[in-house]
Amino acid sequence: MTSRATQAVIWAMPAVNTDLMLQAALKTGAKENEIVYWSRPVDWRNQTLTPNPDAIYLMPFFNTKHAPIVLEVPPATSDSSFTGNIDDIWQMPLEDAGPAGADKGAGGKYLILPPGYKGKLPAGYIVLRSPTYSGYALIRSTLRSRSEADVANAVAYGKRLKLYALADAAHPPATRFTDAANQLFDATIPYDTRYFESLSRIVQNEPWLERDKVMIDQLKSIGIEKGKPFAPDEQRRKKLDQAALDARDWIAHELERAYTPYFPGARWVVPAAQALVQDASKGYSEPDIYPVDARALVYSMGYVGIKRLGEGQFYLLSWQDKNGGALDGSHHYRLTVPQNAPVRQYWSVTVYDHDTHALIRNMTRASRSSQSTDMVKNADGSTDIFFGPDVPAGHEKNWIPTERGEKFELLFRAYQPARPLFDKTWTLPDPVKVDAS
Structure with a gap:
């Protein structure tokens, strides 16, 4: 069981990473289909993986199980813009937003569809077909400086984002924003049984993807099965704790060997494998690769998939x-x-x-x-x-x-x-x- 559980940790890393951020968002008082934001550049209380302390962060967490969702992005201005990325729960990039995204800085309405959606598509939207119900966007509102005026401007521009159901598009309700600036927002990876609790939530709430169905029996053997509660006894918890630690040790070992220096003769590396960048941006459609190991390394130390790195x-x-x-x-x-x-x-x-x-x-x-x-x-x-x-x-x-x-x-x-x-x-x-x- 231990080896299967260790492999499950490696395979599930990006989705568990997303769920941990969602759970932290819920603890702030936010809900899905709302936006968590930081009203000032983040400090140490933001315990996500390698966050940027030099931007204003906004994180819409969406769930399309009951309806398609619209993320409406305002046009960039001479002193305000976004760097944004929209991902499914596996942090596979659906699209980028802002001047470097699909709207090219002109603003746009990103329509996020649930798996298998067959309804009529309205005109005027940037359509994103998500293979999962849940996901999130990471939106960075650019700071010109850290002055109070520039921070306030970046926050005000960020709050021009809108998030609403497609059914409400004619008269969107006000988007609810929750400020997490003064709260501990802990989404660090727990290498123990809590990791598997998060994974079980994902299995219960999301459809099985064709590419991952090999994991159904693997997870069943460690107590995670769709439609059944995850309730390990003390003996199994000890084995799961050890399996998670084994995965952590493997990841730490591989991280320091996985990437070649970017500049000749230097130590700096780009923390993303080329195979992962190419395959994820294409929806994992490459016929002969599925870079699960490389994906685990990336999402053990960071988050968000980028369409156009x-x-x-x-x-x-x-x-x-x-x-x-x-x-x-x-x-x-x-x-x-x-x-x-x-x-x-x-x-x-x-x-x-x-x-x-x-x-x-x-x-x-x-x-x-x-x-x-x-x-x-x-x-x-x-x-x-x-x-x-x-x-x-x-x-x-x-x-x-x-x-x-x-x-x-x-x-x-x-x-x-x-x-x-x-x-x-x-x-x-x-x-x-x-x-x-």
Whole structure:
């Protein structure tokens, strides 16, 4: 049973990841077909996997079991825009939204249909056929800076989103928004029996997909079966706990070996396997691959599927310094971001707990970005970012705190990236260990 349960953890990772975020949303007081949002850039209380602390987040959680759902996106303006992604429960991208999405910044009505929908399709909608009833959108309202005025503008623009049933399209009711800014929103992966409780919820509420029917008997053998409660006894709970830990250890081992460096001779990697990017964006329709292992690695440390990776956003990950040493919160490091970073919006670098892939708890700051108007630049236009357990002398404005004795990882984000990042005429050097002075 243990080996089957371990494989179930690996196979189910993206869907369980989604369910955990939904459960956290429900705890805020929100419901499905409503929008959870953060009225300021997220802090450590947002315990999702590698969130962006330099954007205003809005998360519509939809369920089409009773009716098709419309997500209405406003047009971009000269000072307001979205980077958005709409996914099914398996985090398979249905479409992107905003200037890099299907509406191309003109705004649009995304019509999300339930599995097997055969009703007449109205004109004027961007139609998304979801293979599952449930899913969510991750909408980032772009910040020009962290000033109170720019935060308020990004929030106000974000709240122009609308979410409603297609049947109400003629006179949509007001969309309900729930602010999660002051609440603990914990969606970190629990590697124990709670993982299987989440998986059972998914099995009960969602249709079996043809590609996954091989898992029906596998899950039945560990106590998860459609139409039946998941009620493991103490002995089975111990086995499931161990199976989840085995999966965690396998994922941690593979994560540090799965990706090749993006820049020659450097440590930064793109945290997504090419096979997964291609297959997921096509609805897992490639005839000879189904990258379940690669999918588990990605969704054990992050969330949201992107239809057109590289158009709206691009990510680089590192957990090592220039010499290959693990990034350790007890030490001090410097990352130099060269001048003329190839972005049309902004770049940022964020520190995460290497074990949970969430923001380090109780830290006052998690990132620095090109939106941070108080940062000090070097004479050549480059910017030094410092990491460590205490403030390096003279560099407080460019410093991100770390936790002593805990490993951490860095995620560099480029929003609306430009060609020099892809042809690698602009490169990001590795962080360098430095002493406290």
